[in-house]
Amino acid sequence: MAKQSVREIALKLLTQVGESGGFSHILINQAISRNDVSEKDKGLLTEIVYGTLQHRLTLEFFLKPFVKKKMDPWVKWLLYLSVYQMEFLERIPDHAIINEAVAIAKKRGHRGTSGFVNGVLRSVQRKGLPSIESIEDPIERLSIKTSHPYWLVDRWSNMYGLELTRKMCESNLKSKSLSVRIQPLKTTIDKAQSELQNEGIDTEKSTLSNQGLNIVSGNPLASKLFPSQITIQDETSMLVSEMLDVKSGMTVLDACSAPGGKATHISEKMENQGEIFAYDLHAKKVKLVKEKANELDLTNIQTGAIDSRNLGEKHQKESFDRILLDAPCSGLGVLRSKPDIKYNKKESDIHDLAKIQRELLDSVIPLLKKDGKMVYSTCTVDREENEEQIKNVLKTYPHLEVDQQFFDELPDSCKDLEGITEYGIQIFPQDFNADGFFITRLKYKE
Numbered sequence: 001m002a003k004q005s006v007r008e009i010a011l012k013l014l015t016q017v018g019e020s021g022g023f024s025h026i027l028i029n030q031a032i033s034r035n036d037v038s039e040k041d042k043g044l045l046t047e048i049v050y051g052t053l054q055h056r057l058t059l060e061f062f063l064k065p066f067v068k069k070k071m072d073p074w075v076k077w078l079l080y081l082s083v084y085q086m087e088f089l090e091r092i093p094d095h096a097i098i099n100e101a102v103a104i105a106k107k108r109g110h111r112g113t114s115g116f117v118n119g120v121l122r123s124v125q126r127k128g129l130p131s132i133e134s135i136e137d138p139i140e141r142l143s144i145k146t147s148h149p150y151w152l153v154d155r156w157s158n159m160y161g162l163e164l165t166r167k168m169c170e171s172n173l174k175s176k177s178l179s180v181r182i183q184p185l186k187t188t189i190d191k192a193q194s195e196l197q198n199e200g201i202d203t204e205k206s207t208l209s210n211q212g213l214n215i216v217s218g219n220p221l222a223s224k225l226f227p228s229q230i231t232i233q234d235e236t237s238m239l240v241s242e243m244l245d246v247k248s249g250m251t252v253l254d255a256c257s258a259p260g261g262k263a264t265h266i267s268e269k270m271e272n273q274g275e276i277f278a279y280d281l282h283a284k285k286v287k288l289v290k291e292k293a294n295e296l297d298l299t300n301i302q303t304g305a306i307d308s309r310n311l312g313e314k315h316q317k318e319s320f321d322r323i324l325l326d327a328p329c330s331g332l333g334v335l336r337s338k339p340d341i342k343y344n345k346k347e348s349d350i351h352d353l354a355k356i357q358r359e360l361l362d363s364v365i366p367l368l369k370k371d372g373k374m375v376y377s378t379c380t381v382d383r384e385e386n387e388e389q390i391k392n393v394l395k396t397y398p399h400l401e402v403d404q405q406f407f408d409e410l411p412d413s414c415k416d417l418e419g420i421t422e423y424g425i426q427i428f429p430q431d432f433n434a435d436g437f438f439i440t441r442l443k444y445k446e
């Protein structure tokens with residue numbers, strides 16, 4: 001079979017992800033390894049697929065005046081990816097984009113299809129795209145401009161105000177940079193930084209974790225330090241285990257632990273001493289935790305597959321010094337790397353998830369020792385799953401409170417953030433150009 005061009009692979013992926021809602025980053029990585037894509041083309045493929053997905057609602061708006069009939073999904077995605085390149089990627093001339101789109105349409109469809117694609121794209125070129133600025137409703141304007149569904153922009157505007165929502169939506173369109181966490185029992189931050197530098201990987205120290213290095217340039221996955229001395233983890237995600245305040249020898253519960261990013265971080269912070277019980281719903285996912293622990297030579301993590309809403313049947317009351325509930329959530333803080341989430345999530349999913357989070361909280365709270373501390377975190381930006389959730393929990397458990405020391409212990413770079421409330425800290429994606437997270441810590445009242 002003749003080798004497929006980058007845009008043909010991109011079209012296949014977009015049709016698959018766009019129509020079936022599969023996870024885009026997983027599919028892209030699979031496509032890259034299956035199709036033997038060159039290093040140079042990898043960048044272009046990723047840019048076209050993520051860019052087109054990220055701007056899907058904007059592209060739909062742009063094409064509306066030019067397309068009056070219903071199209072096959074692949075024709076629609078071919079037009080989207082072409083207009084994406086014409087509008088957002090300056091280095092590729094329009095005529096080259098149109099020619100390639102027409103060639104793909106000829107190969108995949110019949111004569112009529114390629115004529116249609118040619119006609120639409122040439123009209124776009126001649127007449128120009130419709131103006132987003134002319135949309136009167138500010139919520140709709142922001143929704144179309146930044147390609148977030150109307151309900152989400154409306155919900156965020158009500159929760160955080162339109163200005164903060166605008167910053168967040170714009171920030172979600174930016175590409176995400178990687179961070180790594182060093183394994184401190186095997187290396188030091190300075191040593192790892194200089195070894196990475198020698199391999200051509202430039203980094204900056206994170207302000208959120210003294211184990212974190214933010215990648216400025218280069219590919220850490222290709223480093224010889226990976227995976228035994230460095231782990232890929234977002235720096236805001238590292239802050240979660242930092243705030244758990246663990247010490248060597250403690251007994252710790254990580255109730256929702258797969259794939260194990262935070263459990264292994266906790267283990268490192270405990271110098272591989274004490275005991276961590278790391279659970280998750282499915283055995284397959286639990287295996288990932290074990291694998292990560294093995295890669296890092298961490299041996300104090302016991303794993304198990306269980307619905308953590310039933311942990312009371314497995315562990316006695318007040319048996320943990322520290323509990324982490326990194327709960328399943330709507331994932332609205334990670335839209336940069338998983339743009340498909342914003343199109344697939346519905347408002348009702350948030351209510352359903354909030355209910356599960358509450359059941360998990362009710363299950364683990366009794367397991368906390370009287371002098372223990374419990375961190376609740378999500379990688380989402382939503383009051384119902386975060387601040388409101390904690391507010392309601394505190395009503396049911398009046399003997400608990402938000403630990404005031406939590407706020408004192410936050411790194412300096414967090415101290416003035418807009419997302420700090422009496423219920424914890426909401427980190428927005430624009431705060432650190434990283435994933436959005438909510439983190440708080442509860443304890444018994446004195």
Ligand SMILES: C[S@@+](CC[C@H](N)C(=O)[O-])C[C@H]1O[C@@H](n2cnc3c(N)ncnc32)[C@H](O)[C@@H]1O
Binds near residue numbers: 281282328
């Ligand atoms: C945010 S992820 C956890 C990420 C993990 N803490 C890490 O740092 O790698 C939430 C996890 O909760 C798990 N989960 C969902 N419902 C659960 C339940 N009822 N009991 C246990 N785990 C559950 C999901 O399978 C998912 O792996």
